[in-house]
Amino acid sequence: MVTPAASYSRQDARPDAADLLVWYDRHRRVLPWRALPGEVPDPYRVWLSEIMLQQTTVTAVKPYFARFLERFPDVAALAAAPEEAVMSAWAGLGYYSRARNLHACARSVAAAGGFPDTVEGLRKLPGIGAYTAGAIAAIAFDRPAAAVDGNVERVVSRLFAVDQPLPAARPALRVLAESLVPQKRPGDFAQAVMDLGATLCTSKRPACALCPWMAPCQARKEGTQETYPRKLKKESGALRRGAAFVVERAGDGAVLLRTRPPTGLLGAMAEPPTSEWRADYDPAQALLDAPLDARWKRLPGTVRHVFTHFPLELTVFQARVAADTAPPEGMRFTPPAGLADEPLPGAMKKVLAHALERKLALPPAPTPDPEPDLATPPPAEQKARRAPIPKVLSRRPVAAAPPRKVQPRKI
DNA sequence: GAGGCGTGGTG
């Protein structure tokens, strides 16, 4: 039987890039790193924002992006900066290998005299994978490349009702995404798909009625849009415990810190000394792991923190030592004024806040604290109250980003 | 391919 031409409805059409671009021209988001219509994108800003946005929300990135531009206005400035300054500026944003790779990438790009303008060239740089290479090539250099991130995977899996679960479906989703990229305005198209995924084609309760691709969307047709993308769920890791040791030096109140190994969990970040973190760690034995001899006081409550692959519970021990105490090998005393420049990850800021909060909450007591009884847990063994991070640990205010400069396109 | 690798917001 021959299908009558009249039965070809809008619903059978493939998704058309032009329809999405019409929507984008009207509804595009205004973002600090995004060039306005008519402006030429700055590859440095595009690259910096794409790295920061990996697995990170726009809201979280904005203040970091502004501060990075202020401290490192271009790739040469970033390349010339000491590693510690970059790690410190990144502290709190998470996934710290991104910061290490960012710095290495900046040095490579500065030495080469500029960013490569092809997917293949970009893909070779540290911290730039398939998604980011496509995004920079498309957005900064208007190359017809697909930028397949979580948003695009969601949009495409719904458009074509891809039943294969992630991550196995990734190659197929990429092929489908690449088939949609237009030769005209590929950079706008890449940003348009991401805007669509971020504002309409959301994970929960997508706003299909407003979507420029509602008609050709297979999942919408079936009413199953919220079930895509299909994915296998992974189980979370087991709880690990440990002890953290907060040492304050008499006189200036400096805190004992050390730097973690350069790679792995919280690599190259700062921390107060801690024990190992293990599922079977016993806080009652913690003083065997203390960094120095002192009158240790076990603080009530614990500090909890959830990493990607396991939750952590730290028992905090606190001690005051004499002003002339030397730091143990590989450690340092950092005075309060210097804490803001230490690359302290969130988990470790919680530890310091837990110790300082309790100390600050107490009136200056002329009588010494009672000797702690380490055999039995303190009475208040409930979870620690949620308290704001003390000002000394929080980031300093950031000035508004300078107005965007229109830069000549690099060929 | 699977697992390591942070953090803050949200329903």
Added chain:
DNA sequence: TCACCAAGCCT
């Protein structure tokens, strides 16, 4: 409270 999510990369 807690599971899930957010512009992934590397080994």
